[in-house]
Amino acid sequence: MDFDLTEEQVQLRDAARRLAQNEFRDKAARWDREEAFPEENKHRLAELGYLGLSVGKEYGGSGAGLVSTYLVIEELAKVDLLTAMIVHDQNVSPRIIANHGPEDLKRRLVPRFVGGELECSIAWTEPQAGSDGTAIRTAAVRDGDDYLINGSKIFTTFGDRADMHLVYVRFGPSSGAKGIGTIIVERGRPGLTVRKLEGKMGVRGAAENELFFDNVRVPATNVVTLGDPLNSRGFVRPLTIYNGTRVGMGVMALGVAEGAFDLAREYMKVREQFGQKLSEMQGLRWMMADALIEIEAARCLCYKALALIDAGKPDPQLCSIAKVFATEMAQRVTVQCQQMFGGYGYFGSLPLERMVRDVRMLTLTGGTTQTQKNVIAGHIFPGA
Ligand SMILES: Cc1cc2nc3c(=O)[nH]c(=O)nc-3n(C[C@H](O)[C@H](O)[C@H](O)COP(=O)(O)OP(=O)(O)OC[C@H]3O[C@@H](n4cnc5c(N)ncnc54)[C@H](O)[C@@H]3O)c2cc1C
Structure with a gap:
């Protein structure tokens, strides 16, 4: 078992650390106060190739793997x-x-996500x-070369600014996981309304x-995974992909806890x-x-889970363990660190x-x- 990062990973992590500390740290309070999206940060991240770290090179990404990606995050x-x-x-x-997704969608969209354009x-x-x-x-019903979509969604993060949405829909009458699939719906399509949740x-x-x-x-060519009422493959x-996403929530919680x-x-x-x-x-x-x-325990769980995914041996149970431990750990640790500041920490x-408020979401979303x-x-x- 090798716990060492490669030379490349150390360089990537250190570069991300310098970027975060020198360029992003002092602006963080402003985005929170003004409820504003950090457009200039995103621009820098795209410029540095951080938006496609885990995406394969054939689609414009770095193919760096999840361990490397989350060292940056x-x-x-x-x-x-x-x-x-x-x-x-x-x-x-992406x-x-x-x-x-089908090859056409991959080629058409993924390089533009990686570049930060979409x-x-x-x-x-x-x-x-x-x-x-x-x-x-929410249902997608075939109509000629298109699908007609009806229904509603809630808690769609960045839904107000996203160029498109990966929408989970039911393809045909079905219940449970059967029949569910995913389809891309672009912003501005007639009949689509987006409303921001306040507070x-x-x-x-x-x-x-x-x-x-x-x-x-939406055209049928927008289907990413086709749902079939007879099975749950779509x-x-x-x-x-959500194995890595879950652990990713844990790594973000780890980062906030370390910052605090x-x-x-x-x-x-x-x-x-x-x-x-x-x-x-x-x-x-x-x-x-x-x-x-607690921080070190969370680090071990998260990076072990990510390393196994990178090695092609994902362990879904470990991914859930890492997510629960790291996100719950961060609730405790950020509050304890706030305590060190006495009354000043309350402002x-x-x-x-901000950290105490921010980290709260990570025990909710992503499962x-x-x-x-x-x-x-x-x-x-199993089976019980
Ligand atoms: C900040 C934020 C960002 C989000 N971003 C997105 C996004 O981008 N896209 C998206 O699709 N969704 C997003 N979500 C939605 C998120 O995934 C859901 O909020 C989450 O799945 C929980 O669903 P719910 O809020 O309806 O709670 P409920 O499912 O109603 O759960 C209420 C409570 O009951 C518990 N509970 C439910 N079922 C069980 C059970 N079987 N056993 C024990 N306890 C149970 C839950 O843990 C919770 O504590 C986001 C949510 C938040 C808060």
Whole structure:
């Protein structure tokens, strides 16, 4: 078992660290305050080739693998979860299309995602189909060379700005996973309405949206995975990509926790009370030791899960374990680190307040903690 990063991975990680610390860190509060998308950050990420790290070279990506991709994302998450999510998201729908879509769509779209020219949101969740992702009702009905789409989606991240949406739909009357597939719906198609959800707790520069489809016509050539009412293949095939996505949520949580930890450590070296530095107080030192134990455990789980995917031996149970542990760990660690700042940490003038809010979403999206525990338990008790 080899825990060493390659020379190339170390260079990639260090370059991402410099970028995050020198260019992104000090702007993070602004995107949150103004609920603005960091357009200039995205531009830099595209320029540096970070938007297609995990996409194969044949489609314009780097083919760098998930370990390398998430080493970059972890560094970005240390200072700004929103910017980390840009890289994460641009490595999800393009990978679904690149791995499971028809050749024409791959060639037409994926290189443009990698270059940052196009963005694609994922529109899966519906009001009645949250954790129960196979309860979707949005339907695609064949009409000549096209499909007509009717239904609605909720919580579509970046749905307001995405050039297109990867929409989970039912192809023909069916229930459960059977008949579900995915299709691309471009922004601006007649009958498609997008409405931003207001009042989001964290990562405020990434809008969540409702999408409404009223007889939206799209060509059949936009189908990524065709659903068949007789089987669940159109649904199951893209799911393989979500193994990495889940762990990716864990890595982003790890990054936020590390960012909070670094800030707390530095503050503890200078803040004095009772004639002592905080870093000299035994109770606080142990809190930091506990935080580091959790951070290192999360790192091992996440990167082991990613390395197995890169090696072509994905372990879905381990992916869920890594997601649950790392995202729950980050809830605890960011709050403990905020505690080191006393009353000052409660204010938005310090990043801790934002980090605590931001990291909350990672136990919800990409499969909630509870549904991931159901997956883990399903492996412990198969068939039960
Ligand atoms: C910030 C954010 C971004 C998101 N981005 C996207 C996106 O881009 N695209 C998209 O399609 N969706 C997105 N989602 C939706 C997300 O995937 C869902 O919110 C999630 O699947 C949970 O569904 P729900 O909110 O309907 O909660 P529910 O399914 O109603 O769950 C409510 C509670 O019950 C628990 N629960 C449910 N079923 C079980 C069970 N069987 N056993 C034990 N506990 C259970 C859940 O864990 C949760 O705590 C996003 C959500 C958020 C908050």
